[in-house]
Amino acid sequence: MRLAATIPLSRALMVCASVLAIAGCKRSSEADMRAMLAEWVPLGDTIAFEATRGCAAGLFDLVDGRIASRMRVATSVQEAAMILRGKDAVAIDDTGLTPDAAILELMQANRSAGMTMRMAGLEGRECMDGEVQGAFAAALVNPRAVLLVGHERRILALMDVDAGLLVAAMGAK
Numbered sequence: 001m002r003l004a005a006t007i008p009l010s011r012a013l014m015v016c017a018s019v020l021a022i023a024g025c026k027r028s029s030e031a032d033m034r035a036m037l038a039e040w041v042p043l044g045d046t047i048a049f050e051a052t053r054g055c056a057a058g059l060f061d062l063v064d065g066r067i068a069s070r071m072r073v074a075t076s077v078q079e080a081a082m083i084l085r086g087k088d089a090v091a092i093d094d095t096g097l098t099p100d101a102a103i104l105e106l107m108q109a110n111r112s113a114g115m116t117m118r119m120a121g122l123e124g125r126e127c128m129d130g131e132v133q134g135a136f137a138a139a140l141v142n143p144r145a146v147l148l149v150g151h152e153r154r155i156l157a158l159m160d161v162d163a164g165l166l167v168a169a170m171g172a173k
Helices: 002-023 030-038 077-085 099-109 111-127 130-140
Strands: 043-051 056-062 072-074 090-092 146-150 155-160 165-170
Touching (some): 030 043, 090 099, 099 130, 099 146, 111 155, 130 155
Parallel strands (some): 072 090
């Protein structure tokens, strides 16, 4: 009789452990993503956030359009490619290029970093609702938007100062 009573308990513990394991498999938490991005730009409120095992995406208000002093800023894709070879994060603020064009040029200048960022954007879209997708698409083609790249962390962010928004995407690890 005592053994029969412990079997349901052990099953219950296994179910609880499974639920906790699955919950812990998200690509990133909102707090983790905010902490990463706050090292780069001053963030306001979170507008939207979603994460699964294969992606994470967030939309945030910007406090202002400043880039943190610890974030390296490149004014060309070639300069950014050199910075990324050192595994540093970089903001690409090339007024002659849209972020979309900058990603394509980055793929030519530093294939590894360029492909990582392209995949972060593509995979991250799986976690975007309509509002986040709209902000992401608008920032990609805005030549005044700044592309923020974290190659090591596999995070791509677009700072659209015109809209006062920062949209970030992460793909699978």
